Amino acid sequence: MPKAKQFNEGEVLQKARDVFWKQGYNGTSMDELVKATGLSRSSIYDTFGDKHGLYVKSLKYYSEAQTEKLLIELPSGLSSRKRINWFFQHHIDVSLTDPNRKGCFMLNSTTELANLDNSINQLAVDNMDQMEALFLSWIKEGQANGEISKRFKAKALSRHLFNCINGLKVIGQTKPDKSTLEDIVKVSLSVLD
């Protein structure tokens, strides 16, 4: 009986995400979101509540899409140490090839809003915990099979890796220079040896 929605929510979130990612929350108007998504105002408000609701959903969408993309693109069969290398090199490549220099949407959201918006801050904390847990599993594996030094606790190393990725994203946004980013990764990952 009811008319079905004429759009795919995922596709809409993808388009909204791209605008927010590039321009930030406060730098993006509903007008731009209407144009970017192709939806009408009523459909946006009916589906997402308001601008803030759309932003939160876009950010969650981004976070989940990032995780999925990683699992797909990460070559299988790599040792834990090589997996970490690949991960960092991958992020260098992304920084060097994004013509818009958008950086990381989660990081941008954090610096723009986390201190004033609890729901955004919670997403940032969740993301941090998730990334640390991922690194932790890789490092524990590496320390178990002797590929990674046991000089530091796995937890400390995983925090260090997450820290480096954050820095890398900021610097890649400021000045995407190959040799700079590679210097950083080389030194940063040397603590694993």
Add this chain to the structure above:
Amino acid sequence: MPKAKQFNEGEVLQKARDVFWKQGYNGTSMDELVKATGLSRSSIYDTFGDKHGLYVKSLKYYSEAQTEKLLIELPSGLSSRKRINWFFQHHIDVSLTDPNRKGCFMLNSTTELANLDNSINQLAVDNMDQMEALFLSWIKEGQANGEISKRFKAKALSRHLFNCINGLKVIGQTKPDKSTLEDIVKVSLSVLD
């Protein structure tokens, strides 16, 4: 003959900087700036041109004030290696004690605007070059007197340090946790040994 300005430009920039720092460029209205600075709209426009001009001046003011503050607070007589330790510990302390979790104004400006605003991006690049140069001088000194390992080139190490500071600022803004930040610094600085 002319009437003198009734305000001190530095004090005004300080107040404007604090609002921009906390809320971002697009998150701050002229109305809030009028209230925060105590100036009237005409005085602001007459002195700084427009909102963007005031922002740029506030950011430059921040950058210079940071440099001055560092030179003042940095204990004299420290060896280069200890100076680096102090620097990182100092930034941990700042992150842990800022009730507003504002992070770094320069970094916030970068992630909000650098990809869309060339003048802001230039300030970010200048700041990066300056910080790298500072670290470079410290590291060269340390490598010369044997305090710092020569395993990596001084340039690569200085880039690494700048990278770590950026990460530290983001994580300190996300979740200011002492043991997390200290883990990171301990591992990050271990490459100097």
Add this chain to the structure above:
DNA sequence: TTTTATTTGGAACAAATGTTCCAATACCAT
């Protein structure tokens, strides 16, 4: 004191903002 140049407060403005609302539309089960 008078003159002069500038600053200052605040009114005013047009444009942009986020949001609401409703009539028209369009789908789906009957």
Add this chain to the structure above:
DNA sequence: ATGGTATTGGAACATTTGTTCCAAATAAAA
């Protein structure tokens, strides 16, 4: 087909936005 329900486009709204403008106020020189 038809009826009923949800979606949709777009007009409309009240605020808020950044900026301009000018008369009044003010400080310093003459």
